[in-house]
Amino acid sequence: MLSDRILSLADINLNSPNKGLLSDSMTDVPVDTAVATQAPAVEGLTDAEAEELRAELAKVEEEVVTLRQVLAAKERHCGELKRRLGLSALEGLKQNLSRGWHDVQVSNAYVKTSEKLGEWNEKVTQSDLYKKTQETLSQAGQKTSAALSTMGSAISRKLGDMR
Numbered sequence: 676m677l678s679d680r681i682l683s684l685a686d687i688n689l690n691s692p693n694k695g696l697l698s699d700s701m702t703d704v705p706v707d708t709a710v711a712t713q714a715p716a717v718e719g720l721t722d723a724e725a726e727e728l729r730a731e732l733a734k735v736e737e738e739v740v741t742l743r744q745v746l747a748a749k750e751r752h753c754g755e756l757k758r759r760l761g762l763s764a765l766e767g768l769k770q771n772l773s774r775g776w777h778d779v780q781v782s783n784a785y786v787k788t789s790e791k792l793g794e795w796n797e798k799v800t801q802s803d804l805y806k807k808t809q810e811t812l813s814q815a816g817q818k819t820s821a822a823l824s825t826m827g828s829a830i831s832r833k834l835g836d837m838r
Contacts, residue, residue, distance in 0.1 A: 779785050799805050
């Protein structure tokens with residue numbers, strides 16, 4: 676039963692300078708306790724069972740509030756430690772992106788896709804059509820380069836003649 680697993684502030688070890696300090700910043704997050712006291716008994720439950728469930732719900736809601744406060748204190752402490760170590764949000768983002776990219780690169784999907792693309796690349800570059808196209812484009816590039824060089828020389832000569 677959940678009521679046997681109730682936590683209290685004394686059960687939580689913060690292990691930080693903020694131990695025992697609770698934040699009021701989470702008190703604006705609503706926990707609807709009105710439902711527990713106003714809800715009619717569900718069919719099939721006795722009044723005693725419904726009351727026990729309402730009490731358990733109230734305790735769980737209190738735990739949620741406590742855990743939010745503890746989390747807020749831990750987050751503040753974590754932020755303070757990062758600040759003291761000189762770690763900025765940008766540095767953390769950079770590390771997360773690097774770690775994420777590494778995780779992508781070692782994933783099965785990425786590895787299999789890379790292998791398949793490598794196979795396709797090999798097949799395409801070895802095909803006769805690819806080799807003919809490469810040769811034609813290479814010749815076109817050489818001819819274009821020669822034409823531009825000739826045109827540049829002609830323009831230089833004309834400019835020299837104009838002086």
